[in-house]
Amino acid sequence: MKNFWILIITATLLSLPYRSSSSTERFRLLDTGNGLFNNQVRFLTQMEDGKILVCTEGMFNVYNGNSFEPLACDLTYTVPLGMHNLCTSYDGGNGLLWAKDFYRLYLINTRTGRFCHDIKERFEAARLTEAFNDFILDHDRNAWIITESGKLYRYDWKKPAKQVYEPRPEEKSRGIRVKEVMQAGPFHLIFLNTGRMLVWEEKSGHIVGEDSTVATPAPSEYFRTAWLQADKEHLLISVSHTEGYLYLYNIYTREWKEILKGKAINDIKKCKDGCFWLGGNQTLIKLSPRFELLQETHRLELTGNESVTDFIMSVLVDDRQGLWLGLSSSGILRAVPPGKYMEYYINEEVAHEEGRMIRSLCPYDGRHLLVGTMEGIYLFDTARKNYRTFHSGFSHLYCTDIKRDPHGAFWCSTRQGLYKIQGNRVERADPTLLPGLPSETVRFSLPLSDGSILVCMDLKDLYLCRPEKRTALRLNEDFPELNRSRAMSFAIEIKPGQLIIGGQNGLFGYEITRKKLQRLAWIVPWERYSTKYNCAYAEGTSVWIGTQNGLICHDFRTKETLRLSTENGLPNNCIQGIAADAEGKLWVSTSNxxxxxNRNADGTFSIARLDGKDGVQYGEMMEQSITAMPDGxxxxGGLNGITDIAPQATDYGHENLRPTLVGLRVMNHPINNEGTFRDRQLLPEGLSYTRHLYLKHNENFIEMKFSALDYDTPQHTHYRYRLEGVDKTWNLTSEPTGICTASYTSLTPGTYTLQVQAAMGSTPWGxxxxxxxxxxxxxxxxWWAYAIYLIAALALLYYIIELYIADKRSRMMAEQENLKRQKEQHLDELKFRFFTNISHELRTPLALIITPLELLIRKAGDSxxxxxxxxxxxxxxxxxRLVNQLLDFRRLEQKGEQLKLSIVQIKPFIEDNVNHFGPLAHERHIGLSCECAFxxxxxxxxxxxxxxxxxxNLLSNAMKFTPEGGFITVQAGWQESSPAGEGPNGIRITVSDTGIGIPAEDLKNIFVRFYQSEGTQSHPVNTGSGIGLHLVKGYMDLHNGEITVESTPGKGTRFTLLLPAQPPQTAASDSQAAIGSTLPDTEKAPESPVPEGNKVTVLVAEDNEQFRTFMKDLLGxxxxxLTAADGQEGLAMAREYGPDLIISDVMMPHMDGYAFCRAVKDDVQCCHIPFILLTAKNSSESRSGAYEAGADSFIAKPFDIDVLHSRIR
Incomplete structure (x- = not known):
């Protein structure tokens, strides 16, 4: 009977709902220390992009998982409310969020992160003239407006607002007004501040019922409601006035069911599992889907073993079912998922703080741990999370290591010796159990598979002990290399009889049966990182070695060795301990x-980290103080106790994290919610909805911040990103803040794609x-600049092509012109050559005419x-004269004329030339005068x-065109002196006549060859050829002089010659004596008498037979x-006959006169014979050529016979 009642009582107790005064959840506190504007939170809501919008007293804040960004509002764009309303928010659809605090209504565009400026315009269609007292938005997004007079309107945003309720005068006088409107299926429940409820039907548009179940006689200033549609038929309604109640209201039967009493509820939210969270005044309540009380909490436990008690003004269950609480004056609480926050437990049983240091841990049974400390050995209850002394005799021990052997016995290494625990029996291993061990400090011990024990005494003395034989063999004596290590840290048995021993100066392998100790070769390449080895763990064919600088894994089967460090994800490189949990996953403790x-399928490793933000105790973990229990x-062990890590601590379920843009800086300038930069709208939408950034060329420095919005464990979120076209590989980043920052500078113009992925812990990338x-x-x-460039390039190319074509055409035309000119020049050359040759040929016949005529005239007696x-x-x-003029023209055209300067007496020179025309002027009755100022x-x-x-030429022309009775005047004088006063610059000669003159239009062409004025061509005495003045101009140019002409038709013409002073020449270039007149065609030489007696023999070389005969007759x-037909014949005759004189023509076939003369002068037999050259070429060049050939005299054809005779003599 007694047992029966015990069973009944136990079953009754188990059926009662669970209640607690403190929460089973742990919360992370977010307050002003995290950037919250202030700690007076009014409501929380999650926006479309996943961020949390927080309304605090006087400010809106947006939380991105790491920081709070203020959302400032210009109050001009708000709607004033006249009541002290309940602060809340309503989903307006299309990214709009209606929010109200105590006195104002706001409209927020969550997609742009900005307040809507058209909030007041949205109410214009309502046509309400009264001020608003309150605003409510139902599930259908229809507005319910309570005006200042207490009227209630329903507004569908299209038609004018429809009045639904107006308080009666007596209700107004009592202060009764509408407090809340709740949508319940086809009905709307209108609550007054007395608790009386009116039922308004959607279909009829009228109030169809009234309910006073929760009503009070008088209105309450503190009346408030909170409600939630629990299912299709029920509403959870909280009513608070003098006392708080929670009811379950049936929409269709209109029945009320009391759920809670005496609880002032401020907010209600439902989870996906059907449970309900209720936040109230200093209370947090959880209801089951059947509305049973599961939990009631008054003290909210925080991470870090702290708690808070405050009014819960708002409850939020986010899209990942995370629980958020907005507190009246303490900030925000975020529930930490079970197992996601570590707890550490301090040993309060020790007398001193140093005793809290956990030096060793070893599982004792399925629930307890043996704990070695500096102040004894304790038993830790993993269920109750408390410590107790294991044995009263252990309280004084400094325990450094605890190991369990295959038989279930525990070996405790202490500074007071080695102890063995077997069940309830405790004994000291030395000297009773192992008499070979010295009574010194035991650093560590290792029970082996064969029943023996390896014991490290003091720092580095290793003993292989066999308890059954009561012997202890000191290995240092057989292997002195162990003495080189400063201290030994650990020993591990990887196979039966095979050990790895590590210390502060090396890693050794020891085989017990072979008694062989050697330094491990595979560790040598890795000793560059560290030679201090702290711990080890054997796993299958692999062994893990924890060092002072990284974790090393060696596979004995594949002979491969690898190293893991912070670069691979370890929290710290100083490895303190290694253990494997029930699932075989490896855990390592570090200095921080x-x-x-976790070994991945592809052979790589992924590492999940836990630190102080996860609840792990701050400070260093102790060497080899880590172990795992069967429950996972x-x-x-660390400096401040034991950290308990739950199996799900690193199990991250969010495999599809999608990063969101939460921050942007351009040219180091932060872009705020307005999205403006340099007076332009950079972000048409908010950061979260921006998918395309348009930057100018001088805005190519950007910094973008991303958040995966994991509010559970943001510190375990890691990212990788790359900018296509810039990054060749992914950039990996992991920050404790959970924020990814990507920065790029000097981006060249173009379009880039930035890809960002996020993952939690070791989960796959999202x-x-x-x-x-x-x-x-x-x-x-x-592009249009390039189009202009292209057009310009094409135009330039076209222009170049046109230029090329034009150039080619010009070149072709020039070539044609040049060819034509060459042909013309060739023809001219042929003509000139023809004329020259003809002129030369004419001089010989002229000589046969003039010379005989002169002889005839001398002999003629008939007058x-x-x-x-x-x-x-x-x-x-x-x-x-005409022939000579033609020859001069030819030489001038061929640039063959050169100045042969000589010093002349200028006055006689001019007067002689003028006087030469005296007889002709006298004959024609023309006055001729010469005025020389010299x-x-x-x-x-x-x-x-x-x-x-x-x-x-000038005087000849003047004679031609001056009529009888006219005058010709020649004036000459010195030109003006030089500026330096060194003497005259030259001479001026003018030739003036009173002839017919030259028309003005012809003056510019009179010096052009072959040009003749039309006015002179018809003149009866004009027998000119048009080359005389051309020669005059050419000769003046050779002197660097100038000739000008002035003429008036019918009155006369004046030519002015300006001759500059010629620069000094060498003596050889000037005549040795001044001459007063022109040189004649034939050189004058003093006559030398020919002695009489024997006749002088004269050799005449002439190709013209008639002239040769004439010369023979004349001289005979x-x-x-003697006569010869050419130079060759003449040379032969000169050598044969040795004549006294040779007279030779210049132009002859076979050998010309010059060659003939040189040959004679070069011949020893003939060189003494005088040589006279005759030529039809009467020029200075011809004379120079004659003298250079060695001629003794030069005579031009036709010649004066007397001159020839005088030369011969």
Whole structure:
């Protein structure tokens, strides 16, 4: 009977709902220390992008998992409310969120992160003139507006607002007004502040019922409601006035069921599992899906063994079912998922703080741990989370290591010796159990598979003990290399009889049966990182070695060795302990944090980290103080107790994290919620909804921040990102803040795609989020600029092609012109050559005419005949002059004329040339005068021959075109002195006449060859060829002089010659003596008498037979004449006959006169013979050529017979 009642009582107790005064959840506190504007939270809501919107007193904040960003509002764009309303928010659809605090209504566009400026315009269609007292939005997003007079309107945003309720006058006087409107299926429940409820039907548009179940007689200033549609038929309604109640209301039966009493509830939220969270005044309540009380908490436990008690003003269950609480004055609480926050437990049983240091842990049974400390050995209850002394005799021991042997016995290494625990029996291993061990400090011990024990005494003395034989063998004696290590740290048996021993100066392998100790070769390449080995763990064919600088794994089967460090995800490189949990996952403790290593299918490793933010105790973990229990919990000893790690601590269920843009800086300038930058709208939408950034070319420095919005364990979120076109590989990043920052500088114009992925711990990477970044090119790199460049390039190319074609055409035309000119020049050359040759040929016949005529004139006695012969001689000489002029023109055109300067007495030179025309002027009755302003002895350097021709041409022309009775005047004088006063610059000669003149239009062409003025061509005495003035101009140019002409038709013409002073020449270039007149065609030489007696033999070489015969006849009277037809024949005759004189023509076939003369002068037999050259070429060049060939004299054809005779003599 007694047992029956015990069973009944036990069953009754088990059926009662669980209640507690403190929460089973742990919460993470977020307050002003995390960036919250203030700690007075009014409501919480989650926006479309996953961020948390927090309304505090006077400010809105947006939480991104790491920080709070203020959302400032211009109160101009709000709607004032006249009541002290309940702060809450309503989903307005399309990203809009209606929010109200005590006195104002806001409209937030959550997609842009900005307040809507058109909030007041949205109510214009309502046509309400009264001020608003309150605003409510139902599930259908229809607005319910309570005006200042207490009227209630329903507004569908399209039509004018429809009045639903107006308080009666007596209700107004009592202060009764509408407090809340709740949508319940086809009905709306209108609560007054007395608790009386009116039922308004959607279909009829009228109030169809009234309910006073929860009503009170008088209105309450503190009346408030909180409600939630629990299912299709029920509402959970909290009513608070003098006392708080929670009811379950049936929409269709209108029945009320009391759930809670005496609880002031401020907010209600439902979870996906059907449970309900209720936040109230200093209470947190959880109801089951059947509305049973599961939990009631008044003290909210925080991470870090702290708690808080406060009014819960808002409850939020986010899209990952995380629980958030908004507190009245303490900030925000975020529930930590079970097992996600570690707890550590301090040993309060020790007398001193140093005793809290956990030096060793070893599982005692399925629930307890043996704990070695500096102040004894304790038993830790993993269920109750408390310590108790294991044995009263252990309280004084400094325990450094505890190991369990295969038989279930525990070996405790202490500074007071080695102890063995077998069941309830405790004994000291030395000297009773192992008499060979010295009574010294035991550093560690290792029970082996064969029953023996390896014991490290003091720092480095190793003993192999066999308890059954009571012996202890000191290994250091057989292996002195062990003495080189400063201290031994651990020993591990990887196979039966095979040990690995590690210390502060090496890693050794020891085989017990073979008694062989050697340094492990595979560890040598890794000793560059560290030679201090702290711990080890054997796993299958692998062994893990914890060092002072990284974790090393060696596989004995594959002979491969690898190293893991912080670069691979370890929390710290100093490895303190290694253990495996029930699932075989490896755990490592470090100097700062704990890591779990998971071997992936591809052979790689992924590491999950735990640190102080996960509840792990701060400070260093102790060496080899780590162990795992069968239930999956891992326990780690540290400076301040034991850290308990739940199996799900590193199990992250969020495999599809998608990063969200939460921060942006451009050119180091933060972009705020308004999205403006440099007076332009950079972000049309908010950061979370921005998928394309458009930047100018000088805005190519950007920094983007991303958050996966994992609110559970953001510190375990890691990211990788890459910018296509810039990054060749992924950039990995993991920050304790849970925020990823990607920065890029100097982006060239173009469009880039930024990809970002997130993952929790060792879970696979989530889907990549992408953003397009377009850096617009500068003005000179835009597409239309390139189009302009292309057009310009094409135009330039076209222009170049046109230029090329034009150039080719021009070249072709030039070539054609050049070819034409060459042909013309060739023709001219042929003509000139023809004329020259003809002229040369004419001089010989002219010589045969003029010379005989002169002889005939001398012999003629008849004066009439003599007069006729003189006319013939005059015409012959005119013809000779024309021939000479043509030859001069030819030389001038061929640039063959050169100045032969000589010093002349300028006055006689001019007067002689002028006086030469005296007889002709007298004959034609023309006055001729010469006025020279020179002294008789004044000298001037010029080419006398050419200047004679110049004066002759000018005077000849003047004679032609001056009529009888006219005048010709020649004036000459010195040109103005030089600026330095060094003497005259030159001479000026003017030739003036009173002839017919030259038309003005012809003046510019009179010096052009072959040009003749039309006015002179018809003149009866014009027999010119048009080359005379051309020669004059050419000769003046050779002197660097100038010739000008002035003329008036019918009055006369004046030519002015300006001859500059010629620069000084060498003595050889000037005549040795001044001459007063022109040089004649034939060189004058003093006559030397020919001795009489034997006749002088003269050799005449002439190719013209008639002239040769004439010369023979002419000279035959006085000389013996030999004739030759050319130079070769003449040379032969000269050598054969040795004549006294040789007279030779210049132009002859086979050998010309020059060659003939040189040959004679070079011949020893003939070189003494005088040589006279005759030529039809009467020029200075011809004379120079004659003298250079060695001729003794030069005579031009036709010649004066007397001159020839005088030369011969």
């Amino acid at each position: 944090g704990i890591g779990r290593i 919990h891992v326990y780690v 889907a990549a989020a992408e953003w397009q970044i377009t850096v617009e090119p500068p003005l000179w790199k835009t 009439a005949l003599k007069s006729e012969l003189e006319k013939i001689l005059g015409n012959a000489r005119d013809l000779l 002294g008789q002895e004044d000298l001037f350097r010029l080419d006398a021959e050419k200047m004679t021709r110049v004066l002759n 009277q006085d000389f013996t004449v």
